[in-house]
Amino acid sequence: MQASQARVHIMHADAVMTAGLRTILAEAAEFQISTGAGQHGAQVIVADYEAGIAAARQGPQDRFGPAPRVLIVTQLDKEWEVRMAMDSGVHGYLLQNCQPEELVKAVRSLMQGMRYLSESVTRCVADSLSRETLTGRETDVLQLLAKGCCNKSIARELGIGVGTVKTHVKGLMSKLDATARTHAVVVATQRGLIGPGQRISGALHNRPAFHSNALQ
CATH class of the missing domain: 3.40.50.2300 (Response regulator)
Structure with missing residues (x-):
């Protein structure tokens, strides 16, 4: 050697x-x-x-x-x-x-x-x-939206009020630039933000400093 x-x-x-x-x-x-x-x-x-x-x-x-x-x-x-x-x-x-x-x-x-x-x-x-990241709770709501849950079901699952769910839905739709709930799920799926059985609320909070192929 x-x-x-x-x-x-x-x-x-x-x-x-x-x-x-x-x-x-x-x-x-x-x-x-x-x-x-x-x-x-x-x-x-x-x-x-x-x-x-x-x-x-x-x-x-x-x-x-x-x-x-x-x-x-x-x-x-x-x-x-x-x-x-x-x-x-x-x-x-x-x-x-x-x-x-x-x-x-x-x-x-x-x-x-x-x-x-x-x-x-x-x-x-x-x-x-370059995009706004979803909060942990917005990600939880998005995951349940992808499973077809309604606002009442999401509220019951997460232990929060229906009004709070609506606020989170509005926030995530704005961040995903989506025009409807189903559109938000489609956009999130295309970006790889949700998947079957995945909980990813902690995956996007910290921003690693990677901006080019090889970095110091």
Whole structure:
């Protein structure tokens, strides 16, 4: 092993993706690649969405050393999915259809202490920062609207008054620039703000500072 090689650990749930990631990164002689359960000593972890978030939240395994930097490679591209990962402490986010050169570039960026987002993900986050974010309660109401609940049902479910529900509906419709309740659900679905069984009220409150592909 060359002294300058960076230690990269791949922990992707998809075996085919793992093989592809390993092959691409191995061709760049600057990386020492490992896979499997053990990640001790890794400087960068390349992972799927769930494993990446878990690794970012876990922190350093060695209390005397820094935590590995985490790069997620996934097909998940919804606004709330990206923001959830960023809020969890992930350092980089790539989509699975990225070019091999971009994967290598992303790992290098993380090794240099920078963060990295693919171009399409950067646009997604930048667009979300230009919009008013929904409050936690507005998100709860929106989720119930998507399930077809009426104002009385929403009020009963959330333990609030019907008038308060109407206020939240009016607020979320304004923020989503929607003309009707069903339109609000359509817009939110297109933006990835709601999904089956998802509660995302905490995913959009904090705004991570990602404004370009590679950032200090």
